[in-house]
Amino acid sequence: xxxxxxxxxVEQTQNFAERLAAxxxxxxxxxxxxxxxxxxxxxxxxxxxxxxxxxxxxxPTFTIIKEYQGRLPLYHMDVYRVGDDVDSLxxxxxxxxxxxxxxxxxxxxxxxxxxxxxxxxxxxAGDEQRLIELVPQGDRYVRLCEEIDFDARTGD
Amino acid sequence: MRVLAIxxxxxxxxxxxxxxxxxxxxxxxxxxxxxxxxxxxxxxxLLDATNTSPEELSGIGVAIGPGSYTGVRIGVAxxxxxxxxxxxxxxxxxxxxxxxxxxxxxxxxxxxxxxxxRGQVYTGCYASRGLDSLDMLEKERIILxxxxxxxxxxxxxxxxxxxxxxxxxxxxxxxxxxxxEQALFASPAFNHPRAAHIGYLAMQRLQEGTDxxxxxxxxxxxxxxxxxxxxxxxxxxxKE
Numbered sequence: 001x002x003x004x005x006x007x008x009x010v011e012q013t014q015n016f017a018e019r020l021a022a023x024x025x026x027x028x029x030x031x032x033x034x035x036x037x038x039x040x041x042x043x044x045x046x047x048x049x050x051x052x053x054x055x056x057x058x059x060p061t062f063t064i065i066k067e068y069q070g071r072l073p074l075y076h077m078d079v080y081r082v083g084d085d086v087d088s089l090x091x092x093x094x095x096x097x098x099x100x101x102x103x104x105x106x107x108x109x110x111x112x113x114x115x116x117x118x119x120x121x122x123x124x125a126g127d128e129q130r131l132i133e134l135v136p137q138g139d140r141y142v143r144l145c146e147e148i149d150f151d152a153r154t155g156d
Numbered sequence: 157m158r159v160l161a162i163x164x165x166x167x168x169x170x171x172x173x174x175x176x177x178x179x180x181x182x183x184x185x186x187x188x189x190x191x192x193x194x195x196x197x198x199x200x201x202l203l204d205a206t207n208t209s210p211e212e213l214s215g216i217g218v219a220i221g222p223g224s225y226t227g228v229r230i231g232v233a234x235x236x237x238x239x240x241x242x243x244x245x246x247x248x249x250x251x252x253x254x255x256x257x258x259x260x261x262x263x264x265x266x267x268x269x270x271x272x273x274r275g276q277v278y279t280g281c282y283a284s285r286g287l288d289s290l291d292m293l294e295k296e297r298i299i300l301x302x303x304x305x306x307x308x309x310x311x312x313x314x315x316x317x318x319x320x321x322x323x324x325x326x327x328x329x330x331x332x333x334x335x336x337e338q339a340l341f342a343s344p345a346f347n348h349p350r351a352a353h354i355g356y357l358a359m360q361r362l363q364e365g366t367d368x369x370x371x372x373x374x375x376x377x378x379x380x381x382x383x384x385x386x387x388x389x390x391x392x393x394x395k396e
Contacts (some may be wrong), residue, residue: 087377088225089225090224090225090226090375092225092272092273093224093225093226095273096273114274
């Protein structure tokens with residue numbers, strides 16, 4: 001079962017993420033994949049809004065990990081630059097913590113990621129359009145996708 | 157001689173002020189993990205409560221892990237800063253050994269254990285020497301619980317093995333499946349680390365006390381580079 005949507009632009013991408021956030025639970029892990037400019041940070045901003053985060057969310061490229069307080073804590077990570085040093089970050093504290101983890105470029109740290117997760121692929125299509133695909137691994141995330149899919153099809 | 161001892165390496169936040177013959181004060185919580193917010197207040201309160209000015213301290217003891225990376229760093233960084241600013245020796249103590257100290261005097265094997273996720277545990281094996289110190293029988297490590305338990309059974313011969321630590325609860329069933337009645341479980345008050353123990357372990361080693369800049373955490377995880385190097389070494393492709 002593939003979970004794919006075409007979104008018209010930044011605002012729709014954020015709205016989609018915001019709605020997805022409503023279904024998230026403590027300990028959930030979202031792996032974000034997409035080229036530069038595909039909308040990973042944009043997506044996370046929408047997600048943060050959905051989690052009730054009031055602070056401005058921007059790219060954690062240089063800080064690697066940023067924490068935000070919302071309905072659930074949001075841990076926003078960009079592991080593009082961590083290279084061989086991934087073990088020193090103590091990522092398990094986050095993966096097995098009380099909040100929601102969003103990991104940009106997650107495939108670069110495949111070895112240390114928990115097996116169960118939701119991978120979100122973002123691709124550009126045309127000027128503004130985004131293709132989004134959700135790939136669940138593990139029961140929790142299959143159920144999550146079903147909930148999101150049902151919500152998306154039935155609308156508000 | 158007064159020693160300030162700190163443990164923030166796991167869920168427990170514990171701070172103590174100890175003298176050679178007496179624990180002057182100790183505070184321990186085991187619920188909230190906002191150690192960065194609460195630790196300095198806890199230290200300040202204990203120093204006030206014991207009328208200890210920072211200049212009266214002779215050293216700092218701190219739990220250096222294993223545990224939560226963030227937790228370990230809060231404690232170690234703070235201990236180093238305090239030691240450096242007061243020009244005091246600082247001694248790092250294993251977070252596992254601190255818990256094992258709760259069973260001082262126990263006749264058989266003492267096994268402190270923290271969950272390390274993915275089926276792994278941080279653990280080691282100790283035996284009590286008299287009533288005041290521990291011998292390490294199996295060095296501390298991160299290991300799959302399923303590999304650790306048979307190893308302990310061999311090590312123990314017929315002796316009992318006392319498991320200590322807050323996370324033992326979640327693994328109790330597995331432990332009992334492998335070790336049966338050979339495994340013993342402590343009552344709740346023995347499972348959390350107490351900074352007072354860390355204070356005494358530190359006091360024993362204050363002479364060799366580390367310079368503040370030399371103290372480093374012990375995460376017990378191999379850095380990926382280290383792991384690769386060791387693997388290559390085993391294959392004989394790297395010369396020492």
